[in-house]
Amino acid sequence: MPREIITIQCGQCGNQVGCRFWELALQEHAAFNPSGVFYFSMSSLFRNMDTRFKPPRELPVSDGISKIKDLEARAVLVDMEEGVVNQLLKGPLSNLFKSRQCITGISGSGNNWAHGHDVYGPQYGEAILEKIQSEAEKCESLQSFNILHSLGGGTGSGLGSYIMEALHDNYSGVLRISVPVFPSKDDDVVTSPYNSMLAVKSLVDHADCVLPIENEALCEILDKMEVRKLRSPTLYVPKPSKGKKHPSGKGFDAMNEIVANLLLHLTSSVRFDGSLNVDLNELTTNLVPFPKLHFLMSSMSPALHGPSHENAAQLPTVNQLFTDVILHKNQLVKGNPLACTYLASAFLFRGSQSNVSDLSANICHLRQRMKMVHWNPEGFKIGHCFRPPLHAPQALLCLANNTCIRNPFKRMKKRFEKLFKKRVYVHHYAEYMDLGTFALALDSLEDLIEHYGEHEGPLMLRQFA
């Protein structure tokens, strides 16, 4: 039964998001599994190990009734600084990861994509691939690699790009899904426009599917939740963490929790039963009509769901979830998809209180408000997983291939050109790579923006004339 997903966490941000993801994954599975059995659903993300043996022996899922002995995450952790990974290995998740799954450097990438890609790539590439190979061999039917990284720094973006390329070469039949955090305009890394531009080219060429996240969008979501909390004090809002904060003042923990929820929701149909199962490869088939246009806008309602004490009357209904999920304020990338054209969209519902007729009826209502591309007016994919998320009776994830994704790319291009015009910091990159790479990356981004622009169309007719 296992259809495994290997998570590759690259760089500081990637590992922090990953840490939150694994915490929530454990909580989610534990909530429905009081007897501690290693169910089939757990085998997508975890292995069950018997550590009495040396080396530890993997216990197969078999008929899904063996007890959990020792869980290991199907993950590879990569960072060119030791701090974050070491913290992970010492923290409450330490049992999940073994040192054979981790690759760390010492001196970091200096927030330089070229350092990450052209120096650490070749240097650590073989070792990283070995670790990935070792994980892949333990999978019966590997479904995808989920790559968590940010694009603003050096490791996540540069080494992350290198890993993406290597996965494309060595595992072309396995999906490569990237969840990159795009830098915001007030990012404290001055070279982030260069790093993100260079990384996007790699994502265009080598990823199957990309779900970009913008910190600004996450901050706005958290802002709105705090406002709601004033009206409804029992609403769950994660407490700001004590550590480093985003320039907006929001704790990274809360922002990471939103991304972790996204990942759990995305994989819920692979792990749990439902009336309309949606595999990750189905998402790519349905949402990517042209090979390079694989950047999806994601939004969730609710975005966060912790243990709140809202009574049943205050919880959103399924209709409300659908209405909220397409609003610009709930997007994880800044933009208003309703003002632009949808190439395709997927609505993945979790929960057993509603069924396919509710989902179908809601999609019908939403269609009236959505501008669909003329050759795909019914470009929807519905998914229904019976298992709700932790702490919420139902939740909805919308993944949309929408021309509005051009906006973050346009912003990225503008920031890049502002710096590159004066060749500021370029010499740091020239040390490791040919400067023509910038031009190629810019071309690739402009192509992408233009391609999406071709499908931006007038309001299309709703009749089947």
Place this chain on the structure above:
Amino acid sequence: MRDCVRARVRERERMGVVVLQVGQGGNQFGLSLFDALFSLTSSLANEFFREPRRSADLPRARAVLIDSEPKVVAAVKRRSRAMGYWRYGPYSSYTEDSGSGNNWAKGFCRLGPSWQDALSDLVRREVEMCDIFDGFITSQSLAGGTGAGIGSYLLEVLKDEYPSCNTLSHCIWPLEGECTVQYYNVVLSIAHLCDVVDGLLLVKNETLMSTCKKALGIQRPSFDDMNTVGARALASVLVPAYYQTKPKLTGLLKSSGKATTCKVKSSDCQSQMMSSTQVRILSDLVTGLCSHPKYRMLALRNTPQVPTGLDNSTTHPWKSHLKQLKQMLYMEPSWAMESTSSVHGHKCTSDYSAFRKIDRCVANLLVLRGKGSSDADVSLLEDKALYPVWSKDPLMVATNTAPLGDFHIFASLLSNCSSAIAPAAHALSRARAMHASKAYLYQYAKHGLSMDDFDTSFEAIEAVLEQYREL
């Protein structure tokens, strides 16, 4: 004479039909179908169930369960065990882990061929457990990659391996917006299935949903609710019923090699069996309903949807039901009926204008169940306006005085008619629009399906539509 008829009756009782459940939709529907086949008859339908080896065990469904991911088949088997009346055979399923990604080409061109040997063996094992094998009924959805793609491939293979057996394909037509590439998958499937199956029964999820809401009062129907309605409809033409022999039908029966008998007078089941010929749905497809190779599309209508009590006050209880069935034929194609009052809030318009208001039929199989069914007046459905002039003996009538589960009276009409193919017109136009923009084509090309293959399928569908327009 009576010994000879008894022997023939025994032979019919040992007939076996193997149901192939492919993909998520196919397996979920298959579970409901077997449930209906079990619960709607008073005795075990041996065509669809076999006795277990140990008498203490439950009867086994004559089924093969196929899916490209394991969860659904596991759930369906679990649920059949939990029901406790029958179960699936322990070795009658084949699943893998890869999924077909809603990609028809992946199912048809990649997974189908690579699973061919394993599936052939599995099917053969089940076929060999039938004393006399009648044919296949498949349950598949047309929207995705497994039911549509692997299902289509498997049926081509089985056509070669079992050239003399017949196949009825029960195809679930998806709701709008179930899957972005569903129009491609639907068009490719129908184009391929038309060549290899004997009858293609298209059932729209939208129709089932609408029936649940309007007739059954279920405001928010689930797939289970919809499958129950659909399964009951299909089971109503599969569980035993007996042809009413009328002089004009004897020619038909003779040519199919069945014995002709006297008129049935008695309402007793035993003598029914002994003096009439039982409907053998798969053989009758070829000889009756779908005897013309260019007309294979079927639609199923039935009434009532809710069990009604025995109505002793009306002397002609059948009249109103038959009138309703006739009305269903005279309205806009039944698909459009749903869309006018559907949750989608808009009408399907000009795609159906090519089809006249009367749903012209090549042939009809009318199955009446309940007291007085053998005496019901079916002249409403013998109306010449329904049929083209070249269709000889287009109406076949079969009855069974036994009730259908809780339904004391039940009428089903399995029609070879133009409304069956009507939804394909809409699907074709959508598929052509996507194809013209080259959307998603690279996904299909990756697995070996070219633009030309699409064109061939478009032409095949257009040809079928044209045939039915000429009716």
